[in-house]
Amino acid sequence: MSPSTVSRVLTGVGYVSAATKEKVLKAVDELGYNPNGVARSLKRAKTQTIGVIVPDISNPYFVRVVRSIENCVSKSDYNLLLCSTDDNASKEETFLRILRERRIDGLIFAPSRLELGSALKPFLDANIPVVLVDRTITDVEVDTVVEEGEQSSYRLVQSLIEMGHERIAIVNSKPYISTSIERQRGYERAMLDAGIPIRPQYIQHGRFDQETGYLCGKRLFTLKDDRPTAIFATNNSILYGLMLAARELLIRIPEDISLVSFGDLEYSELIFPRVTAILQHPDRVGTTAAEVLLARLNHTHVEEVQKTRRIVLPTDFRCGTSVRNLRD
Amino acid sequence: MSPSTVSRVLTGVGYVSAATKEKVLKAVDELGYNPNGVARSLKRAKTQTIGVIVPDISNPYFVRVVRSIENCVSKSDYNLLLCSTDDNASKEETFLRILRERRIDGLIFAPSRLELGSALKPFLDANIPVVLVDRTITDVEVDTVVEEGEQSSYRLVQSLIEMGHERIAIVNSKPYISTSIERQRGYERAMLDAGIPIRPQYIQHGRFDQETGYLCGKRLFTLKDDRPTAIFATNNSILYGLMLAARELLIRIPEDISLVSFGDLEYSELIFPRVTAILQHPDRVGTTAAEVLLARLNHTHVEEVQKTRRIVLPTDFRCGTSVRNLRD
């Protein structure tokens, strides 16, 4: 029996008589033959692999993004090669290089900075579809699925202002991450529109992690003269850190200080107080990104090259009990 | 310039003159050459890939297991191919087959049932190291890293009994998952040792998920005659579901019913009441499993074949405020 025949049986492509087919399958079963997918990938120039690069797979937000990507692409026989960058540019570059070498068929990527330079070039040159999630970049045109950030933040801060807050602090990540920038902009614009001056000491920058929330929280909570009456946490991890700091310093929310956040905590139903927050939809982000990518993957043959898509998903506003009404 | 020379420069193996080396590197840079890892994998019969199969990547426990595996193996240049089975046996088999075809170098796997039959055979026949995490199997000898289950559960239930509880229910997963079995055994032995009869209606089986906790919670909370005074949640998701059900039915913990659990909720510092629980150490589980796997991967050449390792990591007991003392 020739390799060609076996291949035809196993791939189901080409003519094979029922008799040989059966013989082949029997032999496969008896010998415990298992086809070599690496050789197949080399020949077909397709690996059935999608690379996923996120800042941190242990952040519940990205967990859900990744999970919905997996659900989506596994139906089309793709597997996920997963990488966490910790928002570290050099790790990020390494992963991009490795994934390119591994000849992934597509990439879903939450970039750590607004300008990637040539980091994505190998993929674009090789015509490998890339979809950015959660965060965008400015120097390359590429499909993107993000959640609305500036207007949502504006609304969130506005809700504080409406309750009479003026001393509003913000704890944010780096000024070169798109989500960080947009949320900052929403904050600043809301303050500006209300004619409230922004005090430099109220603007805290760190990382999108719990430690930043904790440390900045301690700093803000213990300001001598002009302690803020409210704090805007720009993501779930920062919010968590802030709440830990508040708990430790016996600062009550909202009695002593008000809190709002972009993105919600896991298990928020069990956490008191319910934080007034912008609700994100990581499942939708992941699913949409996967769909955009699959569409590209299925249309590479056809010369129907689609335009770059930039999808901005809407968020929701949830009014909680973490904001004190200063106008009472 | 021959491919052999280029290869020698890029892999750093073999003799190359400094001059040609430089020329090669320059050309690589200018042409944007990116080596094909698939071809390399085929030739070397090594893919630098570790397959990870868990029931659910969105469960915080497995999130942390996976993250620590990634941290560990990425230092040795391995990438992770990630799969969620939803504890579905057929998905599990498919993933095992796919990962075998993809020629992963090693597998870290939380099996969905105690007896896998021949599902792992292709890996063992091909001498590909497999490490089980969190859960064990009975029909194949293979490296395993789990957390102590029976004695921990015994202690947990005992702590209820010491507070005067006798009507103790358990909400558990399937009787063919090793963790489920062990936790059940701990429960039953604690009851037996205390001479407390086990009532069938107090033993609820579902899945290790939030829905099971929620539905069984509702069922137990609304029992007419003999509502339990305490419930043992056998994992974090079940605990979460139980707490949601309690919240919905306005059942106070511990005033109306006591709660203990195997494994803790994320953000438990912010959740009231603090649940008396067995604390697990997913980071340790992931790291240990990765180390065991890496040890195997590094010793395949040497004929120093190690014995199968079965590592049982200790848990911790945390006394919370979710148990009412009936002896007061």
Added chain:
DNA sequence: CTGAAAGCGCTTACAG
């Protein structure tokens, strides 16, 4: 319907 042949892009002894 089946098989021989070429080739995917590397690596690795081997010869020079």
Added chain:
DNA sequence: CTGAAAGCGCTTACAG
């Protein structure tokens, strides 16, 4: 120190 050749295990036109 460098290059020619073989081969990893498939798939895919092509010939028969």
